[in-house]
Amino acid sequence: MNITLAKKMIGYFLIVILVAGAGFIYTIQLSDEAEQKINALGNQDIPQLEKVNEIAFNAMAKTANVRAYFIYGDERYLAEFKRVAAANSKLEEEMINQAQTEVVRRLLTEVKTLDDKYSEVAEKKVIAFIKQGNKEAAMQGFVTALAPAANELLAKIDEAEKVQKDSIEQAIAAAVSNAKHSKVVAITAAGVAILVGVIIGVLAARKITRPIHELRDLMEEASNGNLLVTAAVRSQDEIGQLCHSFNNMLAAQLEVIKAVKSSALELAAASEEMAASASEVSTASVSIAEEVQDVAQSMQDASASSTDTAQILIQLSSLIQIAKDKAGSATTNSKITVEAARGGKIVVTEVKQSMDTIHTKTREAEKVITLLNEYSQRIGMISESITGIAKQTNLLALNAAIEAARAGEAGRGFAVVADEVRKLAEQSNTEAANITQLISKVIENTDSAVVAMKHSLAEVEIGVESVNKADKSLENILTAVAETVSDIDGIAKVTDDEIASSDKIVKLIEVVAEDIERTERDAQQVSAATEETSATIETIAASSEQTSAMAQNLQNLINKFKV
Amino acid sequence: MKHMLTMSGNHATVSLDGKIYAHDAGIIRDELLAAIEGGVTDISMELSRLEYIDSSGLGVLVTVHKRTLDKNGKLVLKGVQGMTAEILKRTRLDKVLHIE
Numbered sequence: 001m002n003i004t005l006a007k008k009m010i011g012y013f014l015i016v017i018l019v020a021g022a023g024f025i026y027t028i029q030l031s032d033e034a035e036q037k038i039n040a041l042g043n044q045d046i047p048q049l050e051k052v053n054e055i056a057f058n059a060m061a062k063t064a065n066v067r068a069y070f071i072y073g074d075e076r077y078l079a080e081f082k083r084v085a086a087a088n089s090k091l092e093e094e095m096i097n098q099a100q101t102e103v104v105r106r107l108l109t110e111v112k113t114l115d116d117k118y119s120e121v122a123e124k125k126v127i128a129f130i131k132q133g134n135k136e137a138a139m140q141g142f143v144t145a146l147a148p149a150a151n152e153l154l155a156k157i158d159e160a161e162k163v164q165k166d167s168i169e170q171a172i173a174a175a176v177s178n179a180k181h182s183k184v185v186a187i188t189a190a191g192v193a194i195l196v197g198v199i200i201g202v203l204a205a206r207k208i209t210r211p212i213h214e215l216r217d218l219m220e221e222a223s224n225g226n227l228l229v230t231a232a233v234r235s236q237d238e239i240g241q242l243c244h245s246f247n248n249m250l251a252a253q254l255e256v257i258k259a260v261k262s263s264a265l266e267l268a269a270a271s272e273e274m275a276a277s278a279s280e281v282s283t284a285s286v287s288i289a290e291e292v293q294d295v296a297q298s299m300q301d302a303s304a305s306s307t308d309t310a311q312i313l314i315q316l317s318s319l320i321q322i323a324k325d326k327a328g329s330a331t332t333n334s335k336i337t338v339e340a341a342r343g344g345k346i347v348v349t350e351v352k353q354s355m356d357t358i359h360t361k362t363r364e365a366e367k368v369i370t371l372l373n374e375y376s377q378r379i380g381m382i383s384e385s386i387t388g389i390a391k392q393t394n395l396l397a398l399n400a401a402i403e404a405a406r407a408g409e410a411g412r413g414f415a416v417v418a419d420e421v422r423k424l425a426e427q428s429n430t431e432a433a434n435i436t437q438l439i440s441k442v443i444e445n446t447d448s449a450v451v452a453m454k455h456s457l458a459e460v461e462i463g464v465e466s467v468n469k470a471d472k473s474l475e476n477i478l479t480a481v482a483e484t485v486s487d488i489d490g491i492a493k494v495t496d497d498e499i500a501s502s503d504k505i506v507k508l509i510e511v512v513a514e515d516i517e518r519t520e521r522d523a524q525q526v527s528a529a530t531e532e533t534s535a536t537i538e539t540i541a542a543s544s545e546q547t548s549a550m551a552q553n554l555q556n557l558i559n560k561f562k563v
Numbered sequence: 564m565k566h567m568l569t570m571s572g573n574h575a576t577v578s579l580d581g582k583i584y585a586h587d588a589g590i591i592r593d594e595l596l597a598a599i600e601g602g603v604t605d606i607s608m609e610l611s612r613l614e615y616i617d618s619s620g621l622g623v624l625v626t627v628h629k630r631t632l633d634k635n636g637k638l639v640l641k642g643v644q645g646m647t648a649e650i651l652k653r654t655r656l657d658k659v660l661h662i663e
Contacts, residue, residue, distance in 0.1 A: 314654060322588055
């Protein structure tokens with residue numbers, strides 16, 4: 001079981017309280033006695049005195065009522081006299097029964113006797129005469145019997161009062177004496193209790209403080225750095241526990257100091273490393289600041305470049321859109337060209353067909369002309385035959401005319417016929433000559449015609465060739481135009497790409513410009529941030545130097561401890 | 564679009580009305596480049612009645628601006644407002660072109 005310091009203290013206090021308590025109990029007992037006495041005084045003696053006073057008052061009342069009856073003769077006074085006399089008699093009997101001492105009882109009995117006697121005298125020697133109407137005898141009774149009896153009664157009541165008062169004074173004196181005794185006893189008990197308390201306190205304090213002093217000395221030693229001290233644990237109370245805790249604390253502190261020592265070494269090394277790192281970071285951040293400055297500068301340049309780029313983009317976009325517009329026109333024109341070329345091709349085909357027809361017809365004409373030539377030659381030959389026949393006919397007509405002339409008149413008719421024949425022969429000859437001439441001309445012309453035909457044929461062939469060439473050219477034109485249309489379509493498709501569209505290009509330029517401007521602002525912010533970082537790193541460097549110094553200081557402090 | 568070109572010496576004044584699209588831009592481009600080839604160096608454009616211009620028109624402005632600079636002249640835009648001012652600002656051309 002652990003006897004704790006509190007229990008010890010409570011034990012010491014109990015001893016002191018017992019001593020004081022004994023004094024107090026005795027004092028209380030004395031006080032009780034005084035109280036009883038004062039109670040008796042209050043409950044008995046003082047009421048007794050009051051009753052005696054009441055008896056005296058009633059006796060006086062009896063006298064007064066008898067006198068009033070005598071003077072006024074009113075029966076109410078007599079009734080009152082009787083009531084007071086009965087009450088006094090009853091009161092006196094009560095007091096005799098309650099009397100504490102023999103002297104008092106005797107005195108009260110005497111008072112009762114005298115009172116009864118007074119009543120009797122009053123009845124017999126006064127009231128009886130009044131009732132009889134004998135005021136003289138009544139007056140006589142008053143003076144001779146009732147007055148002495150009254151004086152005797154009052155003197156006895158006074159005596160009884162005096163005895164009562166004396167008894168009360170004695171009781172008060174006893175109570176006062178008791179109270180004084182109690183006071184003395186109480187003061188004595190308190191003094192003894194204080195003395196015992198001081199002695200016990202000093203002893204207890206010495207007993208309690210001795211190990212504390214020892215512990216204090218050990219603590220002082222520990223505070224000077226000797227953590228190897230150990231407090232001896234002699235008791236199981238709080239002091240013992242304190243010593244135990246002190247030992248535990250020192251052990252823990254020893255651990256802490258060891259840990260702090262090793263940490264201080266590590267801290268010193270770390271703070272040196274940190275200082276070195278801070279220096280490196282500082283260098284790096286200076287370099288970053290320069291680079292960021294370069295970036296900011298680049299961004300400013302980029303901003304200018306982007307304006308140039310924007311202009312070029314817009315020009316390009318413009319040209320593309322204009323080209324697209326023109327491509328539209330070109331497509332329309334190309335379509336017209338294709339249509340024209342197709343029309344040309346149809347015409348050429350028709351020409352080609354016509355040429356072929358001409359060629360065929362020319363050839364046919366050539367054949368016809370050749371045939372005509374043959375016919376002409378044959379006509380020429382026939383004409384020559386006719387000329388020969390005409391000549392012969394002419395000769396024959398001449399011969400006939402000669403014969404007719406020889407025949408004379410008989411031959412006159414014949415001569416006319418012969419002449420007519422001659423004329424016909426001559427006419428035939430002439431006509432034949434004409435025919436020959438015509439045939440010559442025809443032959444000449446047909447020859448020319450043949451030549452012309454051949455020439456024409458050659459021309460037609462050249463024409464056909466040209467038409468074929470034209471056809472080919474038109475084919476080529478169609479192909480080329482088709483390619484052109486396709487190319488223009490390609491251009492149109494390329495320029496249809498939304499990138500070249502007005503909105504897109506404006507948006508693109510805007511976005512790029514905004515990006516660059518934002519980047520420029522960001523670069524400036526980064527520059528500012530880098531400057532702040534540099535400042536912070538300088539602070540860190542300063543702090544790490546301080547930390548290094550603190551670590552050194554800590555090591556110096558720790559070295560004070562024996563561990 | 565309606566436009567009017569008046570020339571006196573090496574100075575030309577162009578007034579542009581309505582909305583300019585690629586087709587109109589092509590016409591204005593051809594006319595102004597021909598004028599510059601013909602000796603015009605300073606061009607002022609009145610744009611207060613211009614309602615809309617797209618990037619094809621902006622491209623023409625930039626081309627004319629550059630050509631006049633090449634000839635030691637300049638292009639001045641007058642009465643820039645509304646949509647035109649907005650689009651010039653968005654494309655940052657307001658930092659390049661002379662606007663009065």
